[in-house]
Amino acid sequence: MTSSAAADNGATGGTQISSGFDIDAVRADFPILSRTVHGKPLVYLDNAATAQKPRAVIDAINEYYREYNSNIHRGVHHLSEKATSLYEGARKRAARFINAADSCEIVFLRGTTEAVNLVCSSVGQSIKAGDEIIISHMEHHSNIVPWQMLCNRTGAVLRVIPINDDAEMDVADFEALLGPKTRFVSLVHVSNSLGTINPVKQVIDLAHAQGVPVLIDGAQALPHMQVDVQALDCDFYTCSGHKTFGPMGIGFLYGKKQWLEELPPYHGGGDMIKYVSFDKTEYNDPPFKFEAGTPNVSGVIGLAAAMDYMEKIGHDNIQAHEHDLLVYATEQLSAIKGLRIIGTARNKASVVSFVLDDVHSHDIGTFVDHEGVAIRVGHHCTQPVMQRFGVPATSRASFAFYNTKQEVDTLAQALHKVIDIFGA
Amino acid sequence: MTELQELYQQVILDHNKSPRNFGELPDAPAVEGHNPLCGDNVTVFVKVVDGVIEDVKFKGAGCAISKASASIMTTLVKGKTVVEARELFVRFHELVTEDGDVDPLVLGKMAVFAGVRDYPSRVKCASLAWHTLKNALEDKTDAVVTTE
Numbered sequence: 301m302t303s304s305a306a307a308d309n310g311a312t313g314g315t316q317i318s319s320g321f322d323i324d325a326v327r328a329d330f331p332i333l334s335r336t337v338h339g340k341p342l343v344y345l346d347n348a349a350t351a352q353k354p355r356a357v358i359d360a361i362n363e364y365y366r367e368y369n370s371n372i373h374r375g376v377h378h379l380s381e382k383a384t385s386l387y388e389g390a391r392k393r394a395a396r397f398i399n400a401a402d403s404c405e406i407v408f409l410r411g412t413t414e415a416v417n418l419v420c421s422s423v424g425q426s427i428k429a430g431d432e433i434i435i436s437h438m439e440h441h442s443n444i445v446p447w448q449m450l451c452n453r454t455g456a457v458l459r460v461i462p463i464n465d466d467a468e469m470d471v472a473d474f475e476a477l478l479g480p481k482t483r484f485v486s487l488v489h490v491s492n493s494l495g496t497i498n499p500v501k502q503v504i505d506l507a508h509a510q511g512v513p514v515l516i517d518g519a520q521a522l523p524h525m526q527v528d529v530q531a532l533d534c535d536f537y538t539c540s541g542h543k544t545f546g547p548m549g550i551g552f553l554y555g556k557k558q559w560l561e562e563l564p565p566y567h568g569g570g571d572m573i574k575y576v577s578f579d580k581t582e583y584n585d586p587p588f589k590f591e592a593g594t595p596n597v598s599g600v601i602g603l604a605a606a607m608d609y610m611e612k613i614g615h616d617n618i619q620a621h622e623h624d625l626l627v628y629a630t631e632q633l634s635a636i637k638g639l640r641i642i643g644t645a646r647n648k649a650s651v652v653s654f655v656l657d658d659v660h661s662h663d664i665g666t667f668v669d670h671e672g673v674a675i676r677v678g679h680h681c682t683q684p685v686m687q688r689f690g691v692p693a694t695s696r697a698s699f700a701f702y703n704t705k706q707e708v709d710t711l712a713q714a715l716h717k718v719i720d721i722f723g724a
Numbered sequence: 725m726t727e728l729q730e731l732y733q734q735v736i737l738d739h740n741k742s743p744r745n746f747g748e749l750p751d752a753p754a755v756e757g758h759n760p761l762c763g764d765n766v767t768v769f770v771k772v773v774d775g776v777i778e779d780v781k782f783k784g785a786g787c788a789i790s791k792a793s794a795s796i797m798t799t800l801v802k803g804k805t806v807v808e809a810r811e812l813f814v815r816f817h818e819l820v821t822e823d824g825d826v827d828p829l830v831l832g833k834m835a836v837f838a839g840v841r842d843y844p845s846r847v848k849c850a851s852l853a854w855h856t857l858k859n860a861l862e863d864k865t866d867a868v869v870t871t872e
């Protein structure tokens with residue numbers, strides 16, 4: 301990707317790997333990477349589905365359960381105070397990770413799906429028939445279905461930014477959709493099935509010029525690039541912790557303070573209130589207003605460890621290494637006869653989706669698995685993308701900073717075997 | 725035979741490349757099946773006369789396992805009674821989902837799918853056409869979605 305375009309869209313950092321990046325040492329931090337599958341060394345190329353966890357994350361969760369397990373916020377005993385301080389410390393950690401102005405702008409929840417549903421439900425309370433919501437053709441189902449449900453309920457209309465044959469959106473198409481009826485824009489930062497990095501900064505600026513708030517789905521951006529929510533000026537930003545080298549079942553929603561104060565709550569329950577009686581309930585301040593019930597404390601602590609870990613590796617190193625992998629994988633895979641890459645945007649994260657002539661992706665997935673290679677096959681929860689490109693499914697290799705060029709070679713060799721067996 | 729060759733036996737590769745009874749039957753209802761896991765779909769056409777499956781065809785896009793399974797299924801049920809075809813459905817279902825011995829004599833050509841049970845993610849592929857056929861025989865024309 302070009303660094304100017306990248307910086308413009310929330311990604312910063314050069315392309316020089318600093319001498320501190322030692323791939324062998326990095327791999328040694330991830331216990332699972334040394335295991336074998338079907339007798340072959342594991343080659344894990346399904347990072348867009350979920351990333352592996354470094355020892356620091358596994359240890360942090362372990363330590364919490366061994367040393368501090370207790371409920372947070374209302375306890376007066378030692379363990380609860382310790383757990384609360386770890387939990388609230390993680391909130392500050394997350395705020396620093398995306399450069400939020402205030403840690404009260406971080407709401408912990410299960411991940412991007414829950415974050416979109418929260419915003420959709422709270423924003424949705426003021427949506428009326430005829431209002432319009434804009435998304436793109438490359439959204440994950442989690443950024444389509446909640447809005448569709450809202451539209452069905454209210455009579456609002458979902459408008460979709462088209463994508464071209466290279467899987468890029470044109471900002472002019474967005475501008476054409478943006479109008480006096482537009483109430484909300486929800487856009488994916490990095491597409492999980494295509495790798496496209498969207499021009500989110502331009503979209504946000506255009507929407508704001510019309511007074512329209514914007515949510516950015518950051519599920520696939522945060523694992524790869526440094527994001528600065530203040531520079532982007534987005535109203536909401538989402539994180540799926542498990543894709544960002546953290547534990548399963550935890551993530552967060554960033555929301556500008558003013559929005560979190562203004563919006564009605566999502567779930568009702570404990571912790572999200574200041575005072576409850578049968579006559580009247582007074583809600584708590586953000587972020588607690590949106591965190592009803594006992595949260596996933598160990599998950600939050602593990603996620604903080606993951607963010608520490610990523611920053612220790614360094615965003616510049618991550619971006620430079622992944623850029624090399626993307627270029628190499630694109631070359632190696634394009635050289636395979638009958639292979640077509642789906643998603644050829646100029647500005648792309650390290651995701652390569654492809655189809656092979658005459659071999660269904662499901663068969664490819666099972667075959668390469670027997671060579672130890674884990675890739676994703678299917679529609680990747682983006683069925684409209686499959687419809688757009690006229691394919692039932694794709695195979696997808698998605699890379700993280702711990703992957704290597706040798707692993708790309710192993711995938712390419714496995715694909716050659718598939719072709720031999722299915723005798724194109 | 726390696727586990728993988730057990731799954732992708734020559735017979736399966738052959739049916740994948742040249743599926744039998746592939747096409748449409750204009751005078752029979754079209755019943756669709758979808759596999760939400762991979763987005764595959766199959767359409768089955770069955771012509772039943774006096775309780776006997778006089779003709780059967782299928783069309784659709786799918787992986788080798790699902791295509792071969794549909795193809796072999798059509799060769800097995802053609803000429804059978806509806807009752808016999810339902811019985812075959814049950815046998816097939818057991819074959820791909822349950823542990824225990826497989827009697828090759830009872831199963832005939834189906835036996836090549838015995839490897840599928842070791843691949844839970846592929847059971848749906850193998851059974852999609854069968855579930856669709858079952859619906860067609862029960863005159864259910866809503867699309868089948870395999871969920872097992």
Ligand SMILES: Cc1ncc(COP(=O)(O)O)c(C=O)c1O
Nearest residue numbers: 411412413440442492519520540
């Ligand atoms: C772009 C994108 N958005 C949203 C999601 C949903 O994230 P989660 O399942 O963690 O809620 C994913 C996960 O696959 C994704 O890739």
